Amino acid sequence: MKKGVHCVADEVLRMQNITKIYPNGFVANKDITFGVGANEIHALVGENGAGKTTLMKILFGMEAPQEGKIFINGKEEKITNPLDAIDKGVGMVHQHFMLVPSLSVAENVTLGVEPMKKGLFDFEGAVKATQEIADKYNFKVDARSKVRDLSVGQMQKVEILKALIKGAKILILDEPTAVLTPQETEELFEQLFTLRDSGVSIIFISHKLEEVMRICSKVTVLRHGQCMGTHDTEGLNEASISKLMVGRDVVLKIEKEDPKTGKPVISIKNLVKINSIGKHVIDDISFDIHEGEVVGIAGVEGNGQTELSEVLSGMGGFASGDVLLNDTSIKGKSVREIRDLGLAYIAEDRMVEGVAGDMSIKMNIMADRFTKKEFKSGLFMNGKKIDEIARQYIQDFEILCDGPDQPVRMLSGGNIQKVVVAREFTSGANFILANQPTRGIDVGTAEMIRKTIVRKSREEGTATLLISADLNEVLECSDRLLVMHKGKIVAAFPKANEVSEETLGEYMLGIKEMTLEEMEALL
Structure with a gap:
């Protein structure tokens, strides 16, 4: 796959001297100038709090700047709200999908631009319009399918189609690969190249710098609300982009010695969890985590990882089986009691379960x-x-x-x-449950968290369960690796650093599955 070299004839977008100061005095954007060319995939990178989100909210009409101008195709535009942005050809695909699961693909895609027939919603017309635009850009989705039946990768495509059907020529993608498998990511990239070649300019926001290097021809770096410049990716590498973002050298690869493991800290035995509609969301899984090791779980989101995290943290019950933490069953115990047994918990959603915001x-x-x-x-x-x-x-x-x-x-x-x-790393616990510990955060903070997870296992003998949608993270931090699919453990690897992303993706998608005997032999 090649990102290609494209001549940028004209800027389709220019945000000039943008300044945004919030009422509390926080300067989110300070005199930022940012331009995107025609037929270009342009990366916007920076640490959390660097100003990326604010700048894109201004472009999409969700925020108003105190100073600055926006030009689209050379013409100054006032964008006052998202509908105004859409009308001017700007589309935004948010990191968290905004779909209605019970509706079809066609109904979701045409929401807001519904075709009508005799005063009523024309479902067949919606299907036809959706399928036409999906086929035009080689998006393999069935317009009649219910969104709830789609994979995460297909949902991502539906979100993009929602913007395209409204005529987007400038497309903002916020962390588009955060929850995709390697195979789904490859497919998305091919479709982004098709979009680019058909005249859509793409703003690609990502913390995955290897992806920025692969598909973007230019990168604009923000740091502390200021623009550190726009660069051709051809003259950069991941380390140099990281340094521009953080202001110092960042270690992108974790060097770690083999673990010296001790006794089991947590033992999961034939665990079963059934949800409210009778589905086995955790389906008879068993494994141990020992002192001094990091065990990673990879899997497409929605395959039981969240439910496993809920069970182990005491936030949800289970139907059968057992979990022993430091030789004591957690069955029937409260969150506080489980924490007192030795649990530290980095929750999947930091704002819901991790902190009290006020x-x-x-x-x-x-x-x-x-x-x-x-x-x-x-x-x-x-x-x-x-x-x-x-x-x-x-x-x-x-x-x-x-x-x-x-x-x-x-x-x-x-x-x-x-x-x-x-809080969690200083709690004195000897079992760390880390669920998406670096999701949506900058490269510098992610580096600190990953190194601390590994260091605590090596120096303090903690047992860690790392659940992450970031395959680089689970491959680098984990000693052993498990793969979950449809509530089951479908693969086990004794050495995480010897597994390729492509192999993992095949097990994550359910293309391959190890037998119980194979897994027992490996572990």
Whole structure:
């Protein structure tokens, strides 16, 4: 696959001297100039909080800048809301899909531009229009299918089709490969090249720098709300882009020695979980994790990983089987009781389960240890001690903030995740359950979290279960690797660093499946 070299005849988009300051005084964008050419896939990269999201919200009419101008095809435009942006040929595909699962592909794609016949919604007309545009760009989806029956990769295509059917000529893609298998990613890239060659300019936002290098001809780097320049990707590599983003050298590959494993810390035995409609979302799975090792789970989202995380953290029950944490069953135990047995938990959704957004950084960091004697002074909390600890963790984990009393919701996504990590990695637990620990965060923070996971296993003997949609992450951080598909463990690899992404993808998609005997022989 080649990203190709394309002559950029004219800029189809120019955002000139854009400045956005929020009411609290935070400068999200400072005098940013950003241009995209015709027939171009242009990367926009930067750490969380660098200003990428704000800049794209301004382009899509979701935010208004204090200063600056937007030009589309050389003409100055005022974009006041998303409908206005769509009308001017700008489409945005958000990281979190905005689809109605119970409706068909055609109904989702034509939502807002529904074809009508005799005053009623014309379903056949919607199917025809959707299938025509899908076929035009080689998007292999059936317009009549229900969205709930689609794979994650197909849902991604539906989101793109929603923008294309409305006439998008400038397409913003926010982390489009975050939940795709390698095979689905390859297919998406081929379709993006088709779109580019047919006259659609694409703004590609991603933390996966190897993908930026592969498919983008130019990259614009933001850091702390300012533009660090636009560069041809041909003259860069992943390390140089990372340095522009972070302002220092970033280690992109984790060097680790083989684990020295001890006794099992957690034992999962014939675990079964059945959901509200009677489906086996966890289907008779068994495995152990020992002291000193990181076990990774790869899988397309929706194949039981979330439910497994809920069971192990005490956020959800199970139908049969058992889970032993440090030789004690967690059956019937509360979240607090399971944590007291030795669990530290980095939740999949940091804003829902990881932090209390309106509470301070200090209170979030201390949330699991208020009852401990060392943080009490008689009947009351030892405020001075708590403040000291919070400031120390803010320094140790490089949390960018105004101080320990700042509400967590005021932080960037990467810094919110650092608050979660600071609490969980200092809890004294010997089992770390890390579910999507670096999702949607910048390369610098991701590097810190991954290195800490590996370091704690090697130096402190912790057992870690790493659940991640980022295959680079599970391959680099894990010692052993398991693959989940339809609630089952379908493959096991004793050495994660010897498995290719392509092989993993085949098991993740259900193309291949190991027998129980094969897995037992490997592990």
